[in-house]
Amino acid sequence: MKKLILAGLVAVSSLTMAGSALAGDAVAGKAKSAACGGCHGFDGNSLIATYPKLAGQNEAYITKQVKDFKADSSRKNELMKGMVASLSDEDAADIGAYFQAQSISAAATFDESKIATGREIYKGGNMQAGIPACQACHGPKGSGTAGIGYPQLGGQYVDYTLAQLKAFKNGSRTNDDKELMRSIVAKMSDEDMVAVANYIASLK
Ligand code: HEC
Numbered sequence: 655m656k657k658l659i660l661a662g663l664v665a666v667s668s669l670t671m672a673g674s675a676l677a678g679d680a681v682a683g684k685a686k687s688a689a690c691g692g693c694h695g696f697d698g699n700s701l702i703a704t705y706p707k708l709a710g711q712n713e714a715y716i717t718k719q720v721k722d723f724k725a726d727s728s729r730k731n732e733l734m735k736g737m738v739a740s741l742s743d744e745d746a747a748d749i750g751a752y753f754q755a756q757s758i759s760a761a762a763t764f765d766e767s768k769i770a771t772g773r774e775i776y777k778g779g780n781m782q783a784g785i786p787a788c789q790a791c792h793g794p795k796g797s798g799t800a801g802i803g804y805p806q807l808g809g810q811y812v813d814y815t816l817a818q819l820k821a822f823k824n825g826s827r828t829n830d831d832k833e834l835m836r837s838i839v840a841k842m843s844d845e846d847m848v849a850v851a852n853y854i855a856s857l858k
């Protein structure tokens with residue numbers, strides 16, 4: 655009986671979600687993501703540090719990034735611009751649903767000596783410098799906040815994470831609504847960014 659009630663609740667909540675946003679179809683997304691696997695890994699676990707892992711990343715975030723690469727203004731990347739040119743909104747949602755359903759592989763390699771400082775920033779920010787705790791939006795384990803599209807970070811490659819922090823800082827990536835990320839990295843030193851990127855890689 656309890657199971658039936660639960661199943662009913664799940665059905666209702668997924669219907670509500672389908673009404674509010676384009677809900678992707680993970681089965682269709684698997685086929686559509688074949689072209690992405692060469693770089694990101696067929697299950698979203700990329701093997702190369704400059705290609706981000708997409709496994710477990712939330713659909714809302716993936717869909718937004720595809721849109722942004724397509725628009726080629728607030729987030730630019732030549733490789734990705736070509737890859738998303740022919741994707742419809744439905745394709746993006748389907749692919750997003752597929753990758754969201756995959757599990758991220760073991761943590762990426764990281765420098766153990768940076769972890770303590772990285773953890774401090776991630777968990778508590780730096781009040782003096784005005785840096786908020788990353789976990790407030792990205793979650794205590796770096797799994798993100800799916801409903802509102804805050805990205806999963808945990809287990810991501812150090813190189814990729816660091817490149818994005820630098821891109822927000824030097825203004826080459828400006829697709830963060832309300833400058834959420836740009837306002838934070840402006841207050842971070844290079845050492846802070848290296849430390850937190852290593853801590854993020856260690857999260858699982
Ligand atoms: C030739 C290699 C390559 C292929 C193939 C490729 N990508 Fe990418 N992708 C990249 C690179 C490189 C980046 C990082 C870009 C940057 O630094 O901003 C990226 C970034 C992304 C991101 C942003 C991830 C994040 O955490 O913000 C998404 C989403 C994405 N790709 C989706 C796709 C999809 C969907 C496909 C298939 C239709 C695809 N990619 C195919 C190389 C590739």
Ligand code: HEC
Pocket residue numbers: 706718775776785786787788789790791792803804805806807815818819829830831834835838850
């Ligand atoms: C107030 C909420 C908030 C806080 C606090 C926050 N972030 Fe973010 N972060 C975001 C949002 C929203 C995005 C996605 C922007 C977009 O739409 O592309 C993001 C994106 C990122 C990305 C890019 C992810 C990717 O896959 O490309 C990294 C890396 C990141 N944040 C690291 C951090 C770190 C490190 C901290 C703490 C120092 C932090 N964030 C604090 C909201 C936040």
